[in-house]
Each structure stands twice: as C-alpha cells, then as structure tokens.
Amino acid sequence: MSEKETKRRDFLFTATYAVGAVGIGAVVWPMIDQMNPDASVKALASTEVDVSSVNPGNTITVLWRGKPVFIRRRTVEEIAEAKSVKMEELKDPEKDEDRAKNPEWLVMLGVCTHLGCVPLDNKGDYNGWFCPCHGSHYDISGRIRKGPAPTNMEVPKYEFVNASTIKIG
Amino acid sequence: MSDHDYTPKSKAGKWFNDRLPLLTLANHLTDYPTPKNLNYWWTFGGILTFCLITQIVTGLTLAMHYIAHADMAFESVEHIMRDVNYGWLIRYIHANGASMFFLAVYIHIFRSLFYGSYKAPREIIWIIGIIIYLLMMAAAFMGYVLPWGQMSFWGATVITNLFSAIPLVGEGIVTWLWGGYSVDNPTLTRFFTLHYLIPFLILGLVVLHIWALHVPGNNNPIGIDIKKPSKDTVPFHPYIVIKDGFALLMFMIVFAFFVFYTPNILGHADNYIEADPLVTPAHIVPEWYLLPFYAILRSVPDKLLGVVAMLSAILILAALPWLDTSKIRSAVFRPLYKQFYWILVADVLILGYVGAMPAEGLYLLIARVATAYYFLHFLVVLPVLGLKEKTLPVPLSITEPVLGGSPNLATARNKESLK
Numbered sequence: 001m002s003e004k005e006t007k008r009r010d011f012l013f014t015a016t017y018a019v020g021a022v023g024i025g026a027v028v029w030p031m032i033d034q035m036n037p038d039a040s041v042k043a044l045a046s047t048e049v050d051v052s053s054v055n056p057g058n059t060i061t062v063l064w065r066g067k068p069v070f071i072r073r074r075t076v077e078e079i080a081e082a083k084s085v086k087m088e089e090l091k092d093p094e095k096d097e098d099r100a101k102n103p104e105w106l107v108m109l110g111v112c113t114h115l116g117c118v119p120l121d122n123k124g125d126y127n128g129w130f131c132p133c134h135g136s137h138y139d140i141s142g143r144i145r146k147g148p149a150p151t152n153m154e155v156p157k158y159e160f161v162n163a164s165t166i167k168i169g
Numbered sequence: 170m171s172d173h174d175y176t177p178k179s180k181a182g183k184w185f186n187d188r189l190p191l192l193t194l195a196n197h198l199t200d201y202p203t204p205k206n207l208n209y210w211w212t213f214g215g216i217l218t219f220c221l222i223t224q225i226v227t228g229l230t231l232a233m234h235y236i237a238h239a240d241m242a243f244e245s246v247e248h249i250m251r252d253v254n255y256g257w258l259i260r261y262i263h264a265n266g267a268s269m270f271f272l273a274v275y276i277h278i279f280r281s282l283f284y285g286s287y288k289a290p291r292e293i294i295w296i297i298g299i300i301i302y303l304l305m306m307a308a309a310f311m312g313y314v315l316p317w318g319q320m321s322f323w324g325a326t327v328i329t330n331l332f333s334a335i336p337l338v339g340e341g342i343v344t345w346l347w348g349g350y351s352v353d354n355p356t357l358t359r360f361f362t363l364h365y366l367i368p369f370l371i372l373g374l375v376v377l378h379i380w381a382l383h384v385p386g387n388n389n390p391i392g393i394d395i396k397k398p399s400k401d402t403v404p405f406h407p408y409i410v411i412k413d414g415f416a417l418l419m420f421m422i423v424f425a426f427f428v429f430y431t432p433n434i435l436g437h438a439d440n441y442i443e444a445d446p447l448v449t450p451a452h453i454v455p456e457w458y459l460l461p462f463y464a465i466l467r468s469v470p471d472k473l474l475g476v477v478a479m480l481s482a483i484l485i486l487a488a489l490p491w492l493d494t495s496k497i498r499s500a501v502f503r504p505l506y507k508q509f510y511w512i513l514v515a516d517v518l519i520l521g522y523v524g525a526m527p528a529e530g531l532y533l534l535i536a537r538v539a540t541a542y543y544f545l546h547f548l549v550v551l552p553v554l555g556l557k558e559k560t561l562p563v564p565l566s567i568t569e570p571v572l573g574g575s576p577n578l579a580t581a582r583n584k585e586s587l588k
Contacts, residue, residue: 041349063446066351068447116330118449133453134467135528150472
C-alpha cells in the first residue's frame, strides 16, 4: 500500500462512523439510565420523626429512603466517652462535635460502610455498634474502630424542626 | 463438521439434508470418535446438560406462579409451596437443582484440573467454561434473592455493596444496580428479569463449549493426543451415551434424595422469614457453593482489596492454561503435581468450611493461610512445577500398554522396540 492522500471517501467513512456512534449512544443511554432511581423513589426524600418518647441510653431505628436510620439519645457518660477519643486512634478521624451537633442526639445511617448490613447496638469492643456480617466495631459516635469497614457510619442531612421532632433528608 | 461424508439413506432425508444439514450434524454427534478410556469423571458434561435443562423447565413453571414484587414475592413463594399443584415439588427441584448443578460443575472443573484438560489445544473450551461458571454464580445469586426472605434481602445487600468498593464511581454503580437507595422493589424486578435471561445465555455458551470441544476432541485420562478415528476411539453412540446415561441415573438418585428427604438442608432457615430492611440476621452466609470465595473476601482486612482478591480468585482460572507450564496434561504422569492437586482440593474445602464460620480468631487465621496458599498454587507452584518436575514416561497410545502384551508400560515399550 502506498501513502495515500486523504480522499473524499475517507471523509465519508469517518463522518458515517461518527454519526453512527452518536446514534448508538443516544439509544443505549436511555436503556442504562432507566435503571437509576425513578421519580417516585426520589420523591420519598425526607421523613419527620417524633423523638419525644426516646429515653437516654436508647436507640430508635426509623426507615428513610429504604434504609435504617439510628437515632440515639446518648447519656452524659456516653457523650464524655465519645469526646475523649483521640484523633490518632481513629481510622477515619472525625470529631464527635462534627457528627452530633446536639451531643445528646446521634443521628446516623444504620448501615455498615463495609457491605451494607445493619449493625447491632450496645455491642462490640467500643460500647457502640457491632456489625454481625463481617465484624466491624463502631464506637458510641458511630466511628469505625476495628474491622473491615473503611469509614464511619454516615450522618445524613437532618434538622430539629422543634424540640421533639427531627426531619431527616 | 463431520470427518467423513454422510448421505441420508432415504430420499426425503437427502432432500431435507441438502437444504439444512441437520442430519449431517446428528450423524457427526452419534459417530463422534471418543477416547475409549474415558472414566466416570467424564460423565459430568452430560450431567451438567441435564442440570441446565432441569433448571430451565422448573424455572419456567415456577415463573407461571411467582410474583416479582417486594410486597408479594414472599407470599407467592409460600403460595407455590402450599396451594399450587405439585408446587412444592417443582420448587424443591429448582432450589436443590441449583446445588446439584454446582456440585456437578465443581467435579467437572476439578476433573479438568487433574487431567490437564485446559491445556493446548483446549484453552478456548476452558475459558468458555469459566464464563459459564461466572454466569451460573450470577444466576444462582439472583435466583436466591427472588423468594424475598431475610437471607435473600441481606445477601443481595452485601453482594451488590461489593461494587461500592470501586473508587469514585462505586456508590453511583450501586445506586444504579438497586434503582434506589437500598435493595427494594426495583432491585427485585430487575433481578427476576436477569435470572430469567441468564440460563438462555448459558445454553448458548454450552453450544459453543461443545462445538469447541468437538474440534480437538475429548482429552482422556492419560492426557495424550490420539488419532481419530482409530483403535483408540469408540463412537459416541452407543458407548458414551450408555455410560453417561448410567452415571446420570446415579446422580439423579442423589438429587432425588435431597429433594424428597432433606429439601431444606442446603438452605437457611432465615429465608423463611420475610425480608426486613431494619434487621440483619445475626449470621449471614451465602449458599455453600460460594463459601470458598466468601472466605477469601473476608480474609482480607481491606474493603477494596478484599473484593479484588475474591474476583481474582475466579478470574485467575481463566489464565490457567498459561500459568501451568507443563507440557504433560494428565496428573497420572506428574507425581509432584498430583500431590499439589490434592493439596489444592483440601485448600478449597478448608476455605469453604471457614467461609461458613464467623470471621474471627482461629477461623480468620486459617482463612488467611488458605487464601494465600490458593494464590500461591496458581501463581508460583504451577509455573515452577512445569519447569522442574520430573514426569513419568507417557505411553504412545491408549492401547499401547494393553496390546503390547503387558500391563506394565516399560515391558510393553521394550517389546515394541524389539520388533
């Protein structure tokens, strides 16, 4: 094959491939995107919870976006313990103040950051939560201390609507 | 495809065959020359075909009664068990059939490992087999989700969360797989669709698997190349058909034992509790056939690396034809490989056992050692062994030790050389 100069036909081939690729992409994308969360799933974005009946030292679990949310009313000792932990001891360093703006109430997704199981409360080596699936230990601030989970349990967006009602989402 | 010309006897047959050569194909399949020394470990290909067809037929009938909806799936499965005529039988065959399928495929794979069936010129057969195995695991996993019990739900949660280990895009992929922010109805309906689709993909790959097999022909217990057809071969029908048929009957006895006497022994009691997104069962374990890989996942204390190790454990098999450097196929003539083979079998069984146990203390230690050995076997032992091992002399043909007049190979070969 000799060195060829670019011909009219080469341009036609390239243009055809390019238009074809765009066309295929335009057909494939809706097929992929239909699997993403639909409008009705997205609509269930926030939940209000009445927490007036929760006693200190207890945790309630509510469902938000199909996932459990732990709401724990912590005791004075628990708050002191959570605040006393040194940052160097943590795998995913985060201050307790940043996780619980009102230190009495810890609100977080009850989903282990390893593979998504629901950890059990008042269990584990750090008086917090313990995930039964693959053995991750969390402290009383929901921070990962031991085990395969990479990060602390996630704190969702939430606010106190009034003294006894929390709005999650 | 046939090695010899074939003409149908009847005029109508000839007319049809000239237009669509199905009769030529049928003739190729019946006359197909097969090594005469194939043992019972070679009957599992036929058994696996039976398993696939059983799963498709029972699956189709279950789909006539099952409802793929998060609110109704669990009840519809109980409806199948209690109300549908013979529903209990069809469901127990389907559920235990999955286990029987994996039992047969593991024997089939370890047969290949022992006799070196994955080596040249059969690499493509082997790789197609690995793809079928991966699809089987996907189908089994998604099928297990459909009854929407506690193990279904939390198994689905844990396995789909494996993808969240991927840096940057992981979370987005998991949300996309779920069609929401947790495993829920959209997840169930798409799993049902894919669970329905995959067996037919497997069926197509099985055709390719057999097609690729019929190019070089079967490997055999002594692992040598043989002339086809020759005095070393017998036609597939009736010789292999009868042998496969007998083995299939034996296999069906085991199958029927599980279905009729202990239909739930391989399942988990937790799956008879309806899915609850607020409570994780105390001890989550996958089905027995996935336990070795689950043990590998848990033995690595890092999320991403654990997932990588688990996937590598499966994908490393695809590279096996190039990792094993020995030219000798059958372990019969490889005294050292034979020992390492049995160590690997023990290693995988140990991984399976610790995969079912809690990931702590001694179990975790054993899982780590066994995981390390698993990779060592494929990445170090096999490549080195092929270069260092002193193999035994390989006979020139299947019939040589017999027709040479002595069961002793060395004597037979001596006689042969005196002629």
